[in-house]
Amino acid sequence: MHKKAQLGEQIMVFMFIFLMFVIGAGIVLGTYFFIGPEFDFRNAEADMLSYKIKECILNEGSSWLYSDEFKKNPDLFYTKCSLNKEVIENNNAIRVCPRAAEVNICLDPNNPEAVFTVGSYGLCDPAGSNKLVGCSVVSFGNFEVKENALRNYVIIATSKQKIRRNAK
């Protein structure tokens, strides 16, 4: 065979292997990012938590949130809303703001209207770098019997929980 043709063939083999390598690396990386590490459950968990708290306030009423008993013993929140204190404190954050017109007011750490706060709810800060992953904000109206008026509530719930590999 001609020398030039042999050189061309060798280049073609090199190109073929290079292409296979690029495609293979693409598939491996794509597979790793899509199904490799774990599927993200934090948003779903945060949504479920905020939903559960909303249902709790709507079903149990809101008067207990302002009671002396609750002020003395904030753990009453877990009992009333059927939440596990240890799990929430280790993996989640909650902030409940009655009479908050909008989310930003509830996000303000100096807001005196917040009746319950646990954990760091910084995941829900739109200015943060986390792109709000694991954050859920629910806003709803609740009729306050004492005041005979409809008040807006804001609930912030977050989740930072990841799967754990235990030798059980």
Next chain:
Amino acid sequence: MNKKGTIGDIVMDNVIYLILLIIFFVGMMAFVNSKMNGAVVWEDYYAKELAKVIDLSKPGDVIVLDVQKATEIAQKNKVANFEDIFSFDNINNEVCVRLSLGKASCYYYFNEVSVTYDESGKWMHYAEPVNRLHFKVMKGEGQNA
């Protein structure tokens, strides 16, 4: 070189390229398939789905879940007792799933409930027509009576 030799060379080159391509394609398919059917991926999926179901359940609920895929993977990974695939820790509010002989994947549920057997007294129910996990959700320790 004569013409026959040239044609033979071209065919041979293409056959080699084709064989390499098939090997590569099969290898990639096997890799993706092993990832998709990997025990760790499915443990992650089942643990989180179970935590979701428990978080949304109320005391008194009886839950029945299709776990056919989990048992198939566990069988492939030589897990002898299917009753050990799923475990619920009511003290720490944790659900664990183990589909291989190694470690289990665990996830916490925040709902203050306890998970127990249903009336049958066992977790796994086989061939109904698929394998199913049965459990009952009860009031947790910290809940109001």
